[in-house]
Amino acid sequence: MKKSKESSRTSLLTRRAFLTEGAASAAALTLLPRSSLGGAGNVAPSDRITLACIGVGAQGTRVMMDFMKFPDTQVVAVCDVNHESSDYSEWGPGEIVGKERKLLNDPTWGSDWKGPTCGRAPAARLVDAYYTKVRGLSNYRGCASYNDFRELFDKEKDLDGVVVCTPDHWHAFISIYALHHGKAVFSQKPMTHSVFEAGLMAKAARETGLPTQVAVMDEASDATRFLTEWVAAGVIGQVREVHNWSQRPYWPQGIARPTDAEPVPDGLDWDLWLGPAPVRPFNHIYLPFVWRGWYDFGEGAIGDMGNYSFDTMFRVLELTAPTAVEASSTPRFPETFPVAELVHWEFPARKDRAPVTIHWYDAHLRPQRPKELLPSELMSDPNDGEGMLFVGDSGKILCGFEGEHPRLIPSSRMKAFVPPPDNLPKSPGAYREWLDAIRGKGRTRANYEFEQPVVEALLLGCIAQRMSTKLEWDAVNKRITTLDQATEAEFATANALLNPPARAPWGLS
Numbered sequence: 001m002k003k004s005k006e007s008s009r010t011s012l013l014t015r016r017a018f019l020t021e022g023a024a025s026a027a028a029l030t031l032l033p034r035s036s037l038g039g040a041g042n043v044a045p046s047d048r049i050t051l052a053c054i055g056v057g058a059q060g061t062r063v064m065m066d067f068m069k070f071p072d073t074q075v076v077a078v079c080d081v082n083h084e085s086s087d088y089s090e091w092g093p094g095e096i097v098g099k100e101r102k103l104l105n106d107p108t109w110g111s112d113w114k115g116p117t118c119g120r121a122p123a124a125r126l127v128d129a130y131y132t133k134v135r136g137l138s139n140y141r142g143c144a145s146y147n148d149f150r151e152l153f154d155k156e157k158d159l160d161g162v163v164v165c166t167p168d169h170w171h172a173f174i175s176i177y178a179l180h181h182g183k184a185v186f187s188q189k190p191m192t193h194s195v196f197e198a199g200l201m202a203k204a205a206r207e208t209g210l211p212t213q214v215a216v217m218d219e220a221s222d223a224t225r226f227l228t229e230w231v232a233a234g235v236i237g238q239v240r241e242v243h244n245w246s247q248r249p250y251w252p253q254g255i256a257r258p259t260d261a262e263p264v265p266d267g268l269d270w271d272l273w274l275g276p277a278p279v280r281p282f283n284h285i286y287l288p289f290v291w292r293g294w295y296d297f298g299e300g301a302i303g304d305m306g307n308y309s310f311d312t313m314f315r316v317l318e319l320t321a322p323t324a325v326e327a328s329s330t331p332r333f334p335e336t337f338p339v340a341e342l343v344h345w346e347f348p349a350r351k352d353r354a355p356v357t358i359h360w361y362d363a364h365l366r367p368q369r370p371k372e373l374l375p376s377e378l379m380s381d382p383n384d385g386e387g388m389l390f391v392g393d394s395g396k397i398l399c400g401f402e403g404e405h406p407r408l409i410p411s412s413r414m415k416a417f418v419p420p421p422d423n424l425p426k427s428p429g430a431y432r433e434w435l436d437a438i439r440g441k442g443r444t445r446a447n448y449e450f451e452q453p454v455v456e457a458l459l460l461g462c463i464a465q466r467m468s469t470k471l472e473w474d475a476v477n478k479r480i481t482t483l484d485q486a487t488e489a490e491f492a493t494a495n496a497l498l499n500p501p502a503r504a505p506w507g508l509s
Helices: 002-021 025-029 058-068 095-104 120-134 149-155 168-180 195-208 222-232 270-274 300-317 411-415 430-438 448-467 488-496
Strands: 049-054 073-079 144-146 161-164 184-187 212-214 239-245 324-329 341-347 356-361 387-392 395-399 407-409 470-474 479-483
Touching: 049 058, 049 149, 058 073, 058 095, 058 120, 058 161, 073 120, 073 149, 095 120, 120 144, 144 149, 149 168, 161 168, 168 184, 168 195, 184 430, 195 448, 212 430, 212 448, 222 300, 222 387, 222 395, 239 300, 300 341, 300 356, 300 387, 300 448, 324 448, 341 448, 407 411, 448 470, 448 488, 479 488
Parallel strands: 049 073, 049 161, 073 144, 161 184, 184 212, 239 356
Antiparallel strands: 239 387, 324 341, 324 470, 341 356, 387 395, 395 407, 470 479
């Protein structure tokens, strides 16, 4: 009898893992890049995967360096609308140049910088230095550099994939453009900027069969796997609520558009940076990085961090699309996210799972401290002040923002806890998943089809906040059916936010 139950559980978990790994099985039957094929005239599987990095600011440079470290990859081109500047944001003094010096084993690299320096020119120099001095590639031809991604695709015909690390409002257009040009895509979180775009990205990935991956690394983590096991085993009973809190925003929000224009910095293509967004005069209040707080470019704290935690919750709880979302906030502004917000999502029952409500808190807002914690115990990670609390019928799990370091509370229960069997398949990591998928080996787990409902939920939270009310969502027809206490005009506005107009020629259909 015991063996039968365990066999049944293993089957359930295997099925769940298959669904969450998720690229359509048709991918194996569709066109793959040359590096996944052998035979005469083709690149053998043992050869390098060629990549281009589009958007090489601070985060783009970090991700580019991560991919360069894989021995079977080669970055052959970079693209950014900024030629070079030394005003980028970083995680601490000297963080970017420190990573570059470590990569190159060169303590003098960047000694003449006046600050955090990024852009297409320094990115190309870094690539050249790495492949000549560290990897010692024979017949190295140098890294190509482009201002416009369209020119990159016109000239770089042999790319296997692209890494998209642009601001959020560019994610969809460039990613779909790349897929239609036969390139696999690894793109930054959040997956996209609008509910409509999310559907188009998933459709393009499904139709081309090419590997896609959103940069939510916790999808491949042991912590997400452990949480999935614990919840599936009923360790805390039916999960009814999840509380999720973030320290963000770290950038200005709750501000008005500046009335003055500043000169466009030398080497910056401001019009192309704006792309699909409405035209406005240049001002340093928009970039670098601080664009996240503006409706036209980012999704505020939810967009910056929510794709991480919601990816974990969708996997652990097997969530589908929400049915309703409600939000409140500090005073609202016409063009920027508020200083702080509370958002509540209602998710329906799934199979044998109970309905779930997710509560989001950002800035200095926090949920009530669980009574199970001792006065000496911290509720959040001491390093970042962020976290997640799963509330079940018979217990609670407290963990980091992305599910890391999960523990039962009170601590006495954790000490006596015997974890369930570890049956879920392990991941080699989000980067490696994508690279292997380009070679035709396995699937990516954070692909566009899986992430579509995840990012839709986040974007609906943004809309509920902008409308400062509760909305009800029809996930099948992709429309808001009810907006609490709203006028006809407000209802129309809310639905229009699902697909904001794009400036020509950057519209998608």
